[in-house]
Amino acid sequence: MATKKAYLHFPADQTSNPFVCELVRDFHLVVNIFRAVVTPGKDGYLSLELKGAQDDIDRGFAYLREQGVEIHSGDTGLMWRKDECTHCTNCTVHCPTGALHITDRATREVAFDESLCIECLACIANCPFGVCRQMF
Amino acid sequence: MNRTYAQINEKIAAGKAVVLTADEVIDYVDRNGLEKAAKEVDVVTTATFGPMCSSGCFLNFGHAAPKIRITEAWVSDVRVYCGIAAVDVYLGATELRHNDPANMYYPGEFRYGGGHVIEELVAGKRLQLFALSYGTDDYPNRELRTMFDIHDLNQAIMTNPRNCYQNYNVAVNLSERRIHTYLGTLEPRARNMTYCSAGQLSPLLNDPFYETIGVGTSVWLAGARGLVYSEGTQHCSAVERGDNGVPVEGAGTLALTADMKQMKPAFVRGCSLRGYGVSLALGVGIPIPILNPDILRRTTVRDRDILACCIDYAADYPQKTGKVLARYSYEQLRSGEVQLNGKKVPVSAMSSYHRALEVAELLKAEIRDGKFLLSEPSRRLPANQSMKGLQVKEE
Numbered sequence: 001m002a003t004k005k006a007y008l009h010f011p012a013d014q015t016s017n018p019f020v021c022e023l024v025r026d027f028h029l030v031v032n033i034f035r036a037v038v039t040p041g042k043d044g045y046l047s048l049e050l051k052g053a054q055d056d057i058d059r060g061f062a063y064l065r066e067q068g069v070e071i072h073s074g075d076t077g078l079m080w081r082k083d084e085c086t087h088c089t090n091c092t093v094h095c096p097t098g099a100l101h102i103t104d105r106a107t108r109e110v111a112f113d114e115s116l117c118i119e120c121l122a123c124i125a126n127c128p129f130g131v132c133r134q135m136f
Numbered sequence: 137m138n139r140t141y142a143q144i145n146e147k148i149a150a151g152k153a154v155v156l157t158a159d160e161v162i163d164y165v166d167r168n169g170l171e172k173a174a175k176e177v178d179v180v181t182t183a184t185f186g187p188m189c190s191s192g193c194f195l196n197f198g199h200a201a202p203k204i205r206i207t208e209a210w211v212s213d214v215r216v217y218c219g220i221a222a223v224d225v226y227l228g229a230t231e232l233r234h235n236d237p238a239n240m241y242y243p244g245e246f247r248y249g250g251g252h253v254i255e256e257l258v259a260g261k262r263l264q265l266f267a268l269s270y271g272t273d274d275y276p277n278r279e280l281r282t283m284f285d286i287h288d289l290n291q292a293i294m295t296n297p298r299n300c301y302q303n304y305n306v307a308v309n310l311s312e313r314r315i316h317t318y319l320g321t322l323e324p325r326a327r328n329m330t331y332c333s334a335g336q337l338s339p340l341l342n343d344p345f346y347e348t349i350g351v352g353t354s355v356w357l358a359g360a361r362g363l364v365y366s367e368g369t370q371h372c373s374a375v376e377r378g379d380n381g382v383p384v385e386g387a388g389t390l391a392l393t394a395d396m397k398q399m400k401p402a403f404v405r406g407c408s409l410r411g412y413g414v415s416l417a418l419g420v421g422i423p424i425p426i427l428n429p430d431i432l433r434r435t436t437v438r439d440r441d442i443l444a445c446c447i448d449y450a451a452d453y454p455q456k457t458g459k460v461l462a463r464y465s466y467e468q469l470r471s472g473e474v475q476l477n478g479k480k481v482p483v484s485a486m487s488s489y490h491r492a493l494e495v496a497e498l499l500k501a502e503i504r505d506g507k508f509l510l511s512e513p514s515r516r517l518p519a520n521q522s523m524k525g526l527q528v529k530e531e
Contacts, residue, residue: 092484
């Protein structure tokens with residue numbers, strides 16, 4: 001069993017295709033959708049986590065690519081810009097999974113563990129310095 | 137063992153001064169004893185980094201031909217104050233951008249304002265000036281639009297009426313709805329708590345009776361050599377203090393100034409506080425000369441010995457009831473969780489201890505290298521000064 005995070009960008013002419021259904025039915029993957037923007041006739045975005053056999057994940061990704069879907073593999077749709085962070089720690093209580101956390105109690109440095117991020121976007125609403133950005 | 141400012145400055149100039157941060161000095165005195173440490177240590181550096189709303193700057197643009205007096209002006213669409221001499225303006229940190237809907241669509245995002253303009257100025261970005269004026273015989277031009285950056289200005293002088301609060305409230309929300317404050321978003325029923333102080337590293341907590349920090353003290357303001365030009369607004373020294381002299385509430389403040397052309401961008405950051413407004417976060421470092429063992433002892437104050445008052449920002453703060461829910465030490469607050477009414481509450485900060493440590497280290501390095509000399513205050517900050525509320529009068 002493997003787990004893979006990715007966010008997908010699909011072109012406007014592909015937004016009507018039921019990709020998630022196909023990933024589940026044809027590739028036996030468990031799909032956990034974090035966020036999606038799917039509007040008919042416009043470019044679409046989907047941020048998700050896939051669970052399944054590595055081989056099935058690879059075949060699923062290959063299928064999506066054939067359909068013209070752009071895969072940002074291993075990424076979440078959220079960007080934490082380390083250089084912009086002032087390490088005030090304000091975000092740490094608003095982040096429900098501890099993705100944003102204090103990594104060193106003595107120096108109070110903040111770090112971001114992308115694997116824990118569920119893209120609730122609470123950090124975007126709460127960061128006074130606009131450090132977190134969403135990709136879509 | 138007493139020292140004078142002149143003796144300390146001689147050692148600094150010779151590159152022989154012993155300098156420690158307020159963080160390091162605690163263990164150093166523990167290990168070596170107060171008397172021995174007082175003989176060795178010349179300077180302790182203190183610092184803070186956090187939002188300081190009462191900040192701003194005077195800018196002088198110089199004259200174009202034909203000349204304009206400037207009676208109204210905007211920098212990057214943020215209004216500046218022009219009720220002073222021709223081509224001088226004051227840009228305030230909390231000023232909103234023109235047409236910002238503020239809290240019309242609550243909670244407002246406040247993406248850009250005075251604090252962000254100041255950040256961009258220091259970062260050397262090109263900004264737009266739009267100015268209007270009535271014409272006069274000597275200043276006939278009535279309208280001007282131009283791009284500029286900080287190097288085009290004659291002066292860009294940061295002038296902050298209230299910085300470096302000695303201590304500060306801890307905010308919580310006991311109501312049933314989410315609230316938005318200058319201490320961040322507070323979830324209902326005390327689901328989170330925010331404090332804002334560098335605690336044991338903070339300047340005025342290391343000099344609680346203002347023995348060395350006074351009018352004329354040289355400070356490190358965002359990397360530039362600045363000074364304390366006055367007590368800060370709302371300076372209120374007559375407050376309850378612990379046995380160590382450290383106040384348990386706001387207390388003292390400092391008015392600071394420095395040349396923005398010398399500042400480092402990392403320590404001048406605009407901030408957007410959802411539902412509240414815009415502000416400016418600044419890094420400030422202040423050296424404390426170890427003139428005698430008492431002054432050294434006060435710099436060894438620890439987070440566990442500094443208390444702050446927890447206030448309900450949904451009711452008691454806005455209604456000015458004066459009610460304090462609890463008191464916590466900064467050690468408790470920094471642990472990330474405290475107890476309120478038998479319930480665990482997660483805690484975070486608006487002030488960056490990490491950045492403050494960086495400032496204290498940078499100032500320490502400048503003093504050690506002989507680049508930063510200390511200055512003796514020309515006047516002490518007011519002691520036993522209280523703060524008035526505003527009486528609303530019918531006539």
